[in-house]
Amino acid sequence: MSKSTTTTVTTWSMEQTSPADLRPVPVPDASSGVRIERAEVPSPEFSRFLYTAVGGDHTWTDRLPWTYERWLAHLERPGVETWVAYEHGTPAGYVELDPQPEGAVEIVYFGLMERFQGRRIGGHLLSFGTARAWDLAERWPEREPTKRVWLHTCSKDGPHALANYERRGFRVFETKTEDEPDTPPPGPWPGARRGEAA
Numbered sequence: 365m366s367k368s369t370t371t372t373v374t375t376w377s378m379e380q381t382s383p384a385d386l387r388p389v390p391v392p393d394a395s396s397g398v399r400i401e402r403a404e405v406p407s408p409e410f411s412r413f414l415y416t417a418v419g420g421d422h423t424w425t426d427r428l429p430w431t432y433e434r435w436l437a438h439l440e441r442p443g444v445e446t447w448v449a450y451e452h453g454t455p456a457g458y459v460e461l462d463p464q465p466e467g468a469v470e471i472v473y474f475g476l477m478e479r480f481q482g483r484r485i486g487g488h489l490l491s492f493g494t495a496r497a498w499d500l501a502e503r504w505p506e507r508e509p510t511k512r513v514w515l516h517t518c519s520k521d522g523p524h525a526l527a528n529y530e531r532r533g534f535r536v537f538e539t540k541t542e543d544e545p546d547t548p549p550p551g552p553w554p555g556a557r558r559g560e561a562a
Contacts, residue, residue, distance in 0.1 A: 370543040372519075376526060378534035379514040383498045385533040388491035389484075397452035398485055400492050402445060408435030411446060414458045418475040420551040422521050428550065443469075443504045447496055449476070449489045456480035459493030461500060467511030469497040474515070481522070490532050 380386060392398045403410060412435060415427055427435075438444065443463035449456045457476030463469050471493060476486050497513040515534065517525045530536075 369546045371546050372541060373544045374539065374541045375516055375518040376536050377514065377516055377538040377540075378529050378536050379512055380494065380498075380533055380535070381512050383495075385535075386491065386494050386498070387531065387533040388495065389487040389532075392484065392488055396484075398449065398456075398488065400447055400449050400489060402447050402496075403458075406436060406439035408432050408439065411435060411439060411460075414446070414448065414455065415473065416550070416552045417455075417477050418457055419473065421478060421549050422475070423547050423549045424473070425547065425550060443500060443507050445496065445500065445503075447489075447493050449480075449485055451480060451483070451485065456485055457489055459489055459496075461493065461497050463500060463504070463507055467508050469500055469510050469513050471497060471513065471515040475522070475525075486524075486528060487532070490528060494532060 412427070412430075415424060418424075430438075439446070441462075443461075445461045446458055447461070448458045455477075457480060458473070459471060460473040461469055462472045474490060474493060476489070494513055498510050501507040501509045514537075515529065517529060
């Protein structure tokens with residue numbers, strides 16, 4: 365029986381406590397072909413595609429066992445929003461917002477597919493998504509105004525993730541380090557990131 369190995373993972377919890385904390389990047393020129401739209405119709409198929417396409421290389425696995433019904437129930441919760449970045453019509457990444465009690469909104473997922481990284485889309489998407497977290501109650505009148513926007517990022521995310529959040533005005537309020545079992549990144553499919561055959 366082989367001995368399981370572990371990896372030390374650091375998780376940072378970060379927050380903004382005022383809309384004034386947000387330091388946005390300039391909006392890309394229209395010629396870039398970059399636009400951001402809200403996926404207003406709850407679609408488990410589309411949301412699962414985004415989740416695996418963006419998170420597969422970073423070992424996002426918690427939602428892989430979800431059934432269609434669970435995905436739909438989650439996406440239909442009032443205030444849950446998915447904002448998708450496109451480049452010339454192709455999905456490039458997304459941000460998912462989850463409203464919580466006492467005016468908190470969590471950025472549950474944020475990221476880009478690998479081939480769209482390094483093209484100045486990520487900073488714009490994070491700026492835009494954070495602004496939508498702050499004005500979420502304007503679209504959901506039953507929600508109280510946002511008082512806090514927060515998120516988690518960890519050392520398994522992209523190498524620039526923490527710095528990107530800090531540049532947009534997020535502050536670390538908690539740091540945890542623990543050993544986790546080594547789990548191969550599931551990818552959208554095996555070897556997708558490196559272009560290898562399955």
